[in-house]
Amino acid sequence: MxxxxxxxxxxxxxxxxxxxxxxxxxxxxxxxxxxxxxxxxxxxxxxxxxxxxxxxxxxxxxxxxxxxxxxxxxxxxxxxxxxxxxxxxxxxxxxxxxxxxxxxxxxxxxxxxxxxxxxxxxxxxxxxxxxxxxxxxxxxxxxxxxxxxxxxxxxxxxxxxxxxxxxxxxxxxxxxxxxxxxxRARNQVEHVVHAILIVCSSIAILTTVGIIMSMLTETLDFFSRVDPTTFFFGTVWDPRFAASGSGGEQGQFGLVPLLAGTLYIAAVAMLFAVPVGLFAAIYMAEYASGAVRSVVKPLLEVLAGIPTIVYGFFALVTVGPFLRDISADINGLLTGDYTSFIQAQSILTAGLVMGIMLIPFVSSLSDDIITAVPRSLRDGSLGLGATRSETVKRVVLPAALPGIVSALLLTASRAIGETMIVVLAAGVAARLTINPFEAMTTVTVKIVNQLTGDLEFNSPQTLVAFALGITLFVLTLILNIIALTIVRKYREQYE
Structure with a gap:
């Protein structure tokens, strides 16, 4: 049964x-x-x-x-x-x-x-x-x-x-x-409902603890085989994949190129998504008419429903070749050599396409936060003789800053955890470079690579995926702590 x-x-x-x-x-x-x-x-x-x-x-x-x-x-x-x-x-x-x-x-x-x-x-x-x-x-x-x-x-x-x-x-x-x-049936039923609510609210905490413990156990097993200093400070990623039972070499597990690629691509995406999304939110909340807002906001939110693999295809087929070809034309006009200086798979390609994906997250969340600012603050500023733009800059945005910071944090976490766009738009090469026109890869891509194929589950090549996962968890936790500090500081000022 x-x-x-x-x-x-x-x-x-x-x-x-x-x-x-x-x-x-x-x-x-x-x-x-x-x-x-x-x-x-x-x-x-x-x-x-x-x-x-x-x-x-x-x-x-x-x-x-x-x-x-x-x-x-x-x-x-x-x-x-x-x-x-x-x-x-x-x-x-x-x-x-x-x-x-x-x-x-x-x-x-x-x-x-x-x-x-x-x-x-x-x-x-x-x-x-x-x-x-x-x-x-x-x-x-x-x-x-x-x-x-x-x-x-x-x-x-x-x-x-x-x-x-x-x-x-x-x-x-x-x-x-x-x-x-x-x-007293009502009292006892309310006690039961109260207990159910406590259990439901504890599920998220228990799930988080379970995820941490499952990753931490395998991570400790990995660090018992590989020196933590070589993992956290190593600059070479060469795991030397070995098939199950082949007894292959251990390889090198340097985190630095993966972490650098993750932060670099996420930073490029945020540099593109934040200004566009935030300005779109300001326009929809403060300047757009009701008719324009009812059309523009749903169109922006359509982008959030597109699967990330589709963005990856867009980067691979359209954006990457476009940047490669236009860089070749520019180089030809300047030097006469029509060699492209932007690779089709590059940090810039992945960052731009990921930024397009993140625009609806920034714009929709920021728009809701800005419209939630009390109307009395706007009326007070306008009554003192301030223009609409001055009101937005000096009153509305500072009052909405805690919520906007939370929205940007959510967007950054989405950028750090993205995988499919990076695979197709930036490649899988683990390297250190400051040139945005070259390829890099991220931590999430290598987690997928390490858990794919015929590998022994207790080998360092597989266990390193859990060490990479716990590193991402700690990174997002630090971002959350910073954002909560900023939110707490400004919330006290404007409430």
């Missing part, structure tokens, strides 16, 4: 209990001088909460513990049968058993019942007829653990469904028995 089916059963029981609770509450007769403490809708919500919340908590705990129990059972089966041969790790053996179990689930009940003691050569044709592919490293001894895994998972799901359903029924019956005139 699937998790969605169990949740549907719980929802059905809770809904029926809520209806019964509502009807019972409507039928209550309060003694003289008293009245119902809570409305019938709160009594219905009270029954629904008692039926749904405990059962869903048990379901979540059961779904969390079941994979651990199944994995331990499979591990014990493999260890007792001696399936893991020399050169095969226990983790790989468990993955092969899991893949085989996934295929066995597609078999009918009669074929599945007869497959336990069959050799792998007899099982593979059965699975292939169902369109299931099995790895060649799968052995005959893996069939019994796979069958046991499927049966155990099915039994656990059925048992969990029974327990959850009983808990839901018990909670509904208990809540119905407690409905009375003076039952």
């Amino acid at each position: 699937s998790s969605l089916a169990i949740i549907a059963i719980v929802a059905l029981v809770a809904a029926i209990g809520a209806v019964l609770g509502y009807r019972k509450s409507r039928g209550l007769v309060a003694p003289a001088g008293q009245k119902l403490h809570s409305r019938p809708t709160y009594h219905a919500s009270y029954v629904f909460s008692w039926a749904a919340v405990p059962s869903l908590i048990i379901l979540a705990i059961g779904l969390s513990l079941a994979p651990v129990l199944v994995s331990r059972t499979v591990h014990d089966e493999l260890a007792s049968n001696g399936v893991v041969r020399e050169g095969m790790t226990p983790e790989l053996a468990e993955q092969l058993v899991s893949a085989l179990a996934s295929g066995l689930r597609a078999l009918p009940a009669d074929e599945f019942a007869a497959v336990r003691n069959q050799p792998i050569e007899a099982v593979v044709p059965l699975l292939q007829r169902r369109g299931v592919a099995i790895a060649t490293a799968t052995e005959t001894g893996m069939v019994p653990p796979a069958v046991e895994k499927v049966r155990l998972e099915g039994n656990l799901r059925l048992g969990l469904a029974a327990i959850v359903t009983l808990v839901a029924l018990g909670g509904a019956v208990f809540a119905l028995s407690r409905i009375a005139v003076r039952l």
Whole structure:
């Protein structure tokens, strides 16, 4: 039984209990001088909460513990049968058993019942007829653990469904028995809602902590193999890719060229996007008529909905060749040599196209922030004799500065994390240069490269991706701290 089916059963029981609770509450007769403490809708919500919340908590705990129990059972089966041969790790053996179990689930009940003691050569044709592919490293001894895994998972799901359903029924019956005139159903429902809100608001924090811990664990493993000073201060990026099991050399993992390329391309993009986007926001908020604003603002926001791979194609096919050709013409007019001094894949190409992508982020967010400035500030400035441009420059923009800084920070974070435009517009060459007409690459591009291909997951060539990811995280964290400092300073001044 699937998790969605169990949740549907719980929802059905809770809904029926809520209806019964509502009807019972409507039928209550309060003694003289008293009245119902809570409305019938709160009594219905009270029954629904008692039926749904405990059962869903048990379901979540059961779904969390079941994979651990199944994995331990499979591990014990493999260890007792001696399936893991020399050169095969226990983790790989468990993955092969899991893949085989996934295929066995597609078999009918009669074929599945007869497959336990069959050799792998007899099982593979059965699975292939169902369109299931099995790895060649799968052995005959893996069939019994796979069958046991499927049966155990099915039994656990059925048992969990029974327990959850009983808990839901018990909670509904208990809540119905407690409905009375003076039952504080509203207070208890509000406590449940308050707890749910706390859990929902904690999800972002817990997710962030989980992301940090997952990256930090692999990063520490990487730094146990590679000296951190050579990573943070190295100027050569040469990981020397090695295929899985080939025992290739470790290579050099210098962060400096990647970090320099990330900041350089993001800076070029911001230099283009910030003035254009900010001036567009000022025009729409302070000078444009309602008709013009209703047309221009949606057109600008259309740019935000274009996939970044499309911007990459635009850079590769149009912007890059245009800059290369026009630089060749300029060089020919000046020196007579029609050699291009701007590469088609360059920092300038990536920065310009990324800047076009970022314009709607700057303009839309800044426009909303500027229009949120109180009208009284504008009227006071105009009443003192200031012109509209002076009001915008000396009153509106300073008052909106905290919000604009936040918008620019969001835009900078988007620029730092961009990948597809950089791959197509700036290339993948990790180099150090100050010439914006040459190619560079970014941290995000190399993260993709390091996690792509037939590499050992525990090799430095793969683990370096986590070190690059934690570096980007720290970089954006520093930007957030700087922005919060600026926002706090000016917010105190203008509130």
